[in-house]
Amino acid sequence: MTDFLPPIQTTARDDAVLKALAGFVRQEALGPGEKLPTERILAERLKVSRNTVREALTRWEGLGLVERRQGSGTYLKAAVSPDMLHMPLTLAGGNDFAGLMSTLEIRRALEAEAAALCAIRAGKVELAEIERKLDLMEEAFQTRAGMSSDEDWEFHQAIFRASGNPLFEQIIAAMYEMFHRFWEHPLGVRDFGHASFPYHRTIFNCIAARDPDGARREALKLIATVEDDLKRGAANLKLSDRR
Amino acid sequence: MTDFLPPIQTTARDDAVLKALAGFVRQEALGPGEKLPTERILAERLKVSRNTVREALTRWEGLGLVERRQGSGTYLKAAVSPDMLHMPLTLAGGNDFAGLMSTLEIRRALEAEAAALCAIRAGKVELAEIERKLDLMEEAFQTRAGMSSDEDWEFHQAIFRASGNPLFEQIIAAMYEMFHRFWEHPLGVRDFGHASFPYHRTIFNCIAARDPDGARREALKLIATVEDDLKRGAANLKLSDRR
DNA sequence: GTGGTTCAATGGTCCAACCAATTTCTGCAC
DNA sequence: GTGCAGAAATTGGTTGGACCATTGAACCAC
Numbered sequence: 001m002t003d004f005l006p007p008i009q010t011t012a013r014d015d016a017v018l019k020a021l022a023g024f025v026r027q028e029a030l031g032p033g034e035k036l037p038t039e040r041i042l043a044e045r046l047k048v049s050r051n052t053v054r055e056a057l058t059r060w061e062g063l064g065l066v067e068r069r070q071g072s073g074t075y076l077k078a079a080v081s082p083d084m085l086h087m088p089l090t091l092a093g094g095n096d097f098a099g100l101m102s103t104l105e106i107r108r109a110l111e112a113e114a115a116a117l118c119a120i121r122a123g124k125v126e127l128a129e130i131e132r133k134l135d136l137m138e139e140a141f142q143t144r145a146g147m148s149s150d151e152d153w154e155f156h157q158a159i160f161r162a163s164g165n166p167l168f169e170q171i172i173a174a175m176y177e178m179f180h181r182f183w184e185h186p187l188g189v190r191d192f193g194h195a196s197f198p199y200h201r202t203i204f205n206c207i208a209a210r211d212p213d214g215a216r217r218e219a220l221k222l223i224a225t226v227e228d229d230l231k232r233g234a235a236n237l238k239l240s241d242r243r
Numbered sequence: 244m245t246d247f248l249p250p251i252q253t254t255a256r257d258d259a260v261l262k263a264l265a266g267f268v269r270q271e272a273l274g275p276g277e278k279l280p281t282e283r284i285l286a287e288r289l290k291v292s293r294n295t296v297r298e299a300l301t302r303w304e305g306l307g308l309v310e311r312r313q314g315s316g317t318y319l320k321a322a323v324s325p326d327m328l329h330m331p332l333t334l335a336g337g338n339d340f341a342g343l344m345s346t347l348e349i350r351r352a353l354e355a356e357a358a359a360l361c362a363i364r365a366g367k368v369e370l371a372e373i374e375r376k377l378d379l380m381e382e383a384f385q386t387r388a389g390m391s392s393d394e395d396w397e398f399h400q401a402i403f404r405a406s407g408n409p410l411f412e413q414i415i416a417a418m419y420e421m422f423h424r425f426w427e428h429p430l431g432v433r434d435f436g437h438a439s440f441p442y443h444r445t446i447f448n449c450i451a452a453r454d455p456d457g458a459r460r461e462a463l464k465l466i467a468t469v470e471d472d473l474k475r476g477a478a479n480l481k482l483s484d485r486r
Numbered sequence: 487g488t489g490g491t492t493c494a495a496t497g498g499t500c501c502a503a504c505c506a507a508t509t510t511c512t513g514c515a516c
Numbered sequence: 517g518t519g520c521a522g523a524a525a526t527t528g529g530t531t532g533g534a535c536c537a538t539t540g541a542a543c544c545a546c
Contacts, residue, residue, distance in 0.1 A: 013530070014301075038496065051294065054497085058298050062305040063331045070254075070497040071539030079335060085342060085424060087332040088306045092324060093409060102408045105356065113352035165345045167332060170413060174330035181328070192522045210270045254537075256500070281527065292500045297528085313528040314508030 017046055017056035022082040036066070036074045062126035073214045080104060091174060097234045100182050103175040103232065108223040110172050111156070126162035134204050146148040147193035157198055159207070192233075195225035200209045260289055265325040279309070279317045281433035306331070332353055332417060340477045342425045346418040347473065351466040353415050354399070358446055359455035359460040360406040369405035370451060376401045377447050391437035392423075402450070435476070438468035 021042070030036070039057070043050040057074060060066040064084055067077045093099040107184065113211035122130070137151040160169035206214035246286060273279070282300070286293040303309040306329050310320045316372070336344050365373070380394040396419060403412035442465035449457035 055301050059305045062302045081335055084335045086415050087421045089330045089332050091328045092411055100268045102410050104409050105408050109352045109356035165348050167345050167349050170332050178328050
């Protein structure tokens with residue numbers, strides 16, 4: 001029935017280039033930040049035109065695997081291995097309050113699951129890293145008397161990384177990006193995110209205590225506070241000028 | 244403190260090309276399957292080299308937005324609008340089993356949430372549509388004596404659409420795609436997904452009864468059966484030949 | 487040391503040509 | 517007119533070579 005016949009590949013120069021390059025990276029054990037060979041050298045070694053090399057590198061650049069700096073060189077931005085699977089995720093959403101709430105609904109689902117998984121899987125080093133980020137965030141909260149989105153985000157990222165599933169971090173990063181794209185104006189809410197502060201510590205406590213259900217519950221509470229803030233902001237907007 | 248100085252953008256030809264092209268697509272109201280202008284024409288109109296046009300199109304091709312067919316032309320593969328967010332997902336290394344489990348963990352979180360939201364928000368027409376898909380799936384199950392992934396997927400999609408949040412469908416579609424790309428071999432499990440069958444009906448019943456918690460619970464059960472199938476398959480693999 | 491200057495290396499862009507796959511047109515046989 | 521094989525035009529893929537813009541290191545004057 002499912003006689004799936006993949007179309008034969010008659011030409012795939014740039015794919016071949018990428019395969020060769022991935023093999024090279026592994027053989028040389030290159031890590032993030034390290035420099036790749038010059039485009040001209042690659043072209044010469046692989047016996048292809050420099051244009052073809054460039055198209056291949058453009059692909060990798062689009063995937064965020066590589067960064068090109070004019071006048072300097074091409075540098076690895078992430079770990080790269082020959083057996084990687086890429087899946088482009090394109091998100092389209094309304095640029096309005098509904099769009100913000102949509103990203104939060106995704107976050108609610110994923111943050112809860114990630115926190116629970118983290119409570120199960122996090123090792124000692126991951127746990128220490130999460131606590132470090134938590135301390136940094138709480139310190140920033142004290143000194144600046146308010147939530148700091150950078151430190152806050154890094155705390156959550158540490159949890160996603162410790163969940164043992166890289167997709168959590170990547171997908172929620174997309175949500176975060178969308179959220180901040182819509183987030184042009186503070187919606188008139190002062191101390192946005194203030195209410196979420198205590199739950200960071202409670203989430204961590206549950207994770208450290210290996211309590212998945214507790215971690216999930218506290219993560220849900222945290223997102224709930226953000227949703228409340230957002231609704232307050234939307235109410236404010238309806239009362240004042242509407243663009 | 245936060246003296247953030249973003250690096251100034253000195254050149255961005257291909258980005259400019261893509262912006263112009265996105266505008267063109269919107270103006271002409273081009274949809275998936277329709278043909279874009281020739282590379283040569285684009286180069287001439289935009290006053291850039293064909294090389295630059297090609298690099299830009301290579302980007303879009305990498306994002307799955309466009310398909311290039313030699314001798315024929317370049318065709319839109321997905322809806323494209325100027326304000327879309329692209330985030331390539333990368334699943335590195337790991338064997339097939341780990342990748343499959345990663346996508347299932349995301350599905351577990353999102354399907355449960357989507358089912359719950361659906362139970363709250365679905366209108367009459369959405370409910371009828373879900374039930375129609377459910378009937379189709381059950382019919383296919385009877386006639387073919389086994390799960391049919393197409394009808395199964397359409398049922399789930401109907402739920403996501405009725406959740407009122409377009410992100411659910413977009414993200415889980417990516418997970419689904421990834422899952423099937425890992426799915427090279429049936430892992431030696433006969434009647435894969437068979438155990439998940441009854442839960443489709445129970446999920447629908449909970450949604451129709453406006454029972455969010457029940458819908459979430461049944462959705463979790465469904466994913467659990469798939470995870471079990473997968474683990475059985477992985478155990479089989481370990482016993483037999485390992486490539 | 488500090489601050490310019492020079493210069494080679496490197497990615498970014500351009501051009502013109504040709505290759506390979508596809509589509510369209512043409513003309514012949516029927 | 518119809519059908520079909522072959523020619524011709526179209527279109528993406530590749531090549532080679534050239535030049536521009538940026539970077540970074542070496543060098544120099546102060």
